[in-house]
Amino acid sequence: MTNKFHRMAALLFAAVLVWSVFAPAAFAADADECPEGGEHIWMDDDIIWSADNMTVTFTFECISCGQRVERTVSTTSEITKWPTCTEPGTKDCFASVQLGDTEATAEKHNIPMQPTGHWWALVNDEDPVWADDDSTVTCRFFCRWDHSHTAEQTADVVREVQDPTCTEDGIVILSALVEQGGTTAAVTKTEPGEPALGHDWSETGVCLRCGAYAPSSSEPEDTPTPEVSPTPEPETSPTPEPEETPTPEPEASPTPAPAAPQQPSGPRAPRTGDEEEPLLWLAAFLVCSGALAVLAGRRREQ
Ligand SMILES: [Zn+2]
Numbered sequence: 618m619t620n621k622f623h624r625m626a627a628l629l630f631a632a633v634l635v636w637s638v639f640a641p642a643a644f645a646a647d648a649d650e651c652p653e654g655g656e657h658i659w660m661d662d663d664i665i666w667s668a669d670n671m672t673v674t675f676t677f678e679c680i681s682c683g684q685r686v687e688r689t690v691s692t693t694s695e696i697t698k699w700p701t702c703t704e705p706g707t708k709d710c711f712a713s714v715q716l717g718d719t720e721a722t723a724e725k726h727n728i729p730m731q732p733t734g735h736w737w738a739l740v741n742d743e744d745p746v747w748a749d750d751d752s753t754v755t756c757r758f759f760c761r762w763d764h765s766h767t768a769e770q771t772a773d774v775v776r777e778v779q780d781p782t783c784t785e786d787g788i789v790i791l792s793a794l795v796e797q798g799g800t801t802a803a804v805t806k807t808e809p810g811e812p813a814l815g816h817d818w819s820e821t822g823v824c825l826r827c828g829a830y831a832p833s834s835s836e837p838e839d840t841p842t843p844e845v846s847p848t849p850e851p852e853t854s855p856t857p858e859p860e861e862t863p864t865p866e867p868e869a870s871p872t873p874a875p876a877a878p879q880q881p882s883g884p885r886a887p888r889t890g891d892e893e894e895p896l897l898w899l900a901a902f903l904v905c906s907g908a909l910a911v912l913a914g915r916r917r918e919q
């Protein structure tokens with residue numbers, strides 16, 4: 618049993634070994650072997666450049682059997698004249714490939730290169746120039762390839778008006794997109810707008826516009842009227858009267874009384890002394906004149 622198995626395994630292993638060694642050699646021999654005998658003898662027959670000169674396709678033909686083979690390879694290039702923003706440049710391109718013992722090469726000289734075109738950037742250390750009426754704005758650009766290349770572009774300005782509120786001033790935002798050769802600069806500036814409106818208080822103390830509540834402390838400030846009547850005359854007039862009217866006239870005496878209440882309106886008068894003095898005088902006068910009247914009455918009766 619074991620001997621048979623070992624023999625089978627050994628045979629299988631040997632077969633695999635033989636196949637793995639000889640099979641590639643057999644295929645390679647088929648590819649390289651010319652039906653006319655020996656190896657192909659390749660001659661490069663045709664060279665085709667791609668439109669952008671990035672690749673070259675070589676075609677080989679066997680001079681014995683006529684078989685044709687294509688090989689496409691990438692090119693290498695050398696710039697012989699650098700292009701500028703506006704002027705074209707030139708370059709040389711090369712390609713090579715080997716098939717069997719045959720090497721094929723190709724080269725092209727003075728292939729034109731497109732101008733690079735300007736590579737614009739905004740001049741940053743320069744403020745944009747706004748028209749007097751802010752309807753347009755002008756920016757200056759320079760070329761990154763060659764800073765001597767400059768350009769100016771003017772664009773229309775978009776106005777955005779932000780209305781004022783009760784407490785905040787309004788503003789006007791001016792902006793524009795200035796475009797030069799594929800480069801766009803966004804410029805903006807802010808101008809003062811309408812001044813703040815102030816609150817529009819209702820009778821209940823609420824702003825009709827924004828709904829704010831009026832501060833309660835503001836109400837007393839609106840009544841500054843105590844200093845309106847500076848009338849110092851009544852102070853002097855009551856004083857001389859008590860001596861002059863000792864005559865029995867009880868009805869006439871109350872008339873000076875209304876003059877007294879006017880005195881408090883005079884603010885600069887010292888209130889404590891002058892205010893009470895006339896009242897005392899008046900009281901003394903009334904008492905005295907009353908007593909005199911009573912005495913006079915008694916005398917007449919007697
Ligand atoms: Zn051949």
Ligand SMILES: [Zn+2]
Pocket residue numbers: 702734735736760761762763766
């Ligand atoms: Zn340029």
Ligand SMILES: [Zn+2]
Pocket residue numbers: 783784815816817824825826827828829
């Ligand atoms: Zn308000």
